[in-house]
Amino acid sequence: MIPYFQTEGCTLYHTDVLEADIPSCSIDLIVTSPPYNVGIEYSSYEDSKALDEYLEFSRSWLTRCWEWLKPDGRICINVALDTTTPTPFSLGATMTTLAQEVGFRLGFLVKRLCAVCDGAGRGDYSALQGALAEAI
DSSP: OOOSEEETTEEEOOSOTTTOOOOTTOEEEEEEOOOOSSOOBOSSOBSOOOHHHHHHHHHHHHHHHHHHEEEEEEEEEOOOSOBOSSSOBOHHHHHHHHHHHHTOOOOOOOSOOOOEEOSSSOEEGGGHHHHHHHHO
């Protein structure tokens, strides 16, 4: 797998979590913003699944992340607290519950990580390097 961005001590991958080939226990930090299941048009993902199908999808990618993280690794998940389409539910609470079922312990990251994106999912991630290194 080819890194999306790489510098000394920091490698970023921009890939589909369900297709990535990453060794177990090899990652310090995962930062992700998974689909919210609110009907956004993605090129390779249907974002309007039935709730049970969406929850199974979420459990699958969380399980992969759990397997890839080092024992002291961390995951930062960016999700909306609540959604109203297609089914109203508390996405934040649901994602927290799923993560705990997979094995994650609840924690907090008090630093906001930001990147300047060009609207097509490409961005200048160099600003994240220090924050990411500090988080791990």
